[in-house]
Amino acid sequence: MRRLKALTAQPLRGLRHDAMLDVLNYFDTKCRASKEITDRAKGRIPGGVQHNLAFNYPFPLAIEKAEGAYLVDRDGNTYIDFLQAGGPTILGSNYAPVNERVAEVVRDCGPVTGLFHEYELKLAEIINRFMPHVEMYRSLGSGTEAVMAAVRGARAFTGKKMVIKVGGAYHGWSDTMVYGLRVPGTYRMNAKGIPFGATARTREAFPHDLGQLKRKLVENRLRGGTAAVVVEPVGPESGTRPAPHDFNAKVRELCDEFGALLIFDEVVTGFRLGLGGAAGYFGVTPDLTVLGKAVSGGYPMAGGVGGRADVMAVFGSGLDGKSGAHIQVGGTLSANPLSCAAGYFAIEEMARTGAPVIAGRAGDRLTRGLQRLIDSYGLPYVAYNQGRSCTWSAAASCCWTCVTR
Ligand SMILES: Cc1ncc(COP(=O)(O)O)c(C=O)c1O
Known part of the structure; x- marks a missing residue:
C-alpha cells in the first residue's frame, strides 16, 4: 500500500516512442491474419470484439488454439497465457x-x-x-x-x-x-x-x-x-x-x-x-x-x-x-x-x-520476477499478488492484473 501510494503520487510518464514503434512493428509484421479478420469483424460486431479482455492495441489477436499455458494465434505465433480467460481456467486452457x-x-x-x-x-x-x-x-x-x-x-x-x-x-x-x-x-x-x-x-x-x-x-x-x-x-x-x-x-x-x-x-x-x-x-x-x-x-x-x-x-x-x-x-x-x-x-x-496452491506459487514467482526487473531498471511500477492474481501498476496510467496457472 505504501509503495502504491508513492507510485500514484508520481507524475504520469509517456512510453518511449522508439519502444512503442518496436511493439507496433511486431503486430504489423507478425499478426497480419489477426488484423485481417478483426478488421472484418468491425463491420458486423460493434467495436470488433465482444469483451474488454479481447481489446488490444493496435488491434485484437485472433486465437486459434489454446492448450494449458499456451495460446497460438491465427498467424501461428505462440504466447504464454498469463490471462487464462481472465481467470476461469484454473487448470489451464482446454484441460x-x-x-x-x-x-x-x-x-x-x-x-x-x-x-x-x-x-x-x-x-x-x-x-x-x-x-x-x-x-x-x-x-x-x-x-x-x-x-x-x-x-x-x-x-x-x-x-x-x-x-x-x-x-x-x-x-x-x-x-x-x-x-x-x-x-x-x-x-x-x-x-x-x-x-x-x-x-x-x-x-x-x-x-x-x-x-x-x-x-x-x-x-x-x-x-x-x-x-x-x-x-x-x-x-x-x-x-x-x-x-x-x-x-x-x-x-x-x-x-x-x-x-x-x-x-x-x-x-x-x-x-x-x-x-x-x-x-x-x-x-x-x-x-x-x-x-x-x-x-x-x-x-x-x-x-x-x-x-x-x-x-x-x-x-x-x-x-x-x-x-x-x-x-x-x-x-x-x-x-x-x-x-x-x-x-x-x-x-x-x-x-x-491442488491447482489453486500451485497457481498461487506461480503468482508469487511471477511477482518476484517482475519486482526484480522493476528494481534493476528503476521502473515506475509496483508489482504484488494475492495468490495467483498478480497485479502490476505503473505510473504510465496503466494497471495490469494477470492470472497465473
Ligand atoms: C468481481 C466481478 N463481479 C462480477 C463480474 C461479472 O461477471 P460476468 O462477466 O460473468 O457477468 C465480474 C466480471 O469480470 C467481476 O470481475
Missing part, C-alpha cells in the same frame, strides 16, 4: 480430463433439457464441501446475473432498500451496480442508458474507508435501511486496490450492527485464492456469495449465488412455497447439465491436483 467427462455428459443428454439433472445437485454439493457457508446454491448464467440476484434476494430477505458497494468495483453490468465504476467517486459517470431511478438506491463508499462506510449505513437508516453491502474481498477491480487484511472482518461487524447482509462477490476469487475462496482466505463468513467464471471451469453459463439457507429460501422456485413468496430469478439455460458437470469436474480436479 482434457474435464473436457472428456463433460463430453460424456453431453453425449448422453445434450447440453440442455430444461429438466432436473444430477449434476445440478453435485455442483451445489461440491461447492458446499469447500465453502461450507454456501449452504444452498442457485445456478445462474453469469456473474452479472448472480450479483443482480444476490441484491434482489437481500432486499427481499431484509425488507430494506439500499445497497452499498465499494467505489471503483465492477460487479457486472446490471442497472443497479453500474455506479461508481472503475474510478471511486464517479457515481453515474458510466451509467449511460440507465435511468436515475435504477441507481437511486445504490451508494458507494471509498475503498477501505470504514468510517465512510459507517456514515453511509447511518444515513441509509433514513432511506429505507441497507439491505446489503457488496464487496470484492481482495479489494475492488480484482484487488487492484488491495484491501487491508482485516477489512472484511470489520465490514462483517458493521453489517451485523446495521442488520445488512454481507455479500462477497467472489466472481474473481472463488476457487482461485483457494478452494474456500476469499471467505476461506480471510476467515470471514458472508451471508451470500456470488460465484462466476471458475464455477463452470471455463465452460459457458458461469454464475450463481449461494449462502445461508434462511436467506437462500427467498430463491425458492416452482411449487416449493406460496406464489409471491419468492423472488423472480431464472434463465432457460441456467443450471444446464453441460455447465454444471463442467463446474463439478473442474472443482473436483482442482482439489485433486
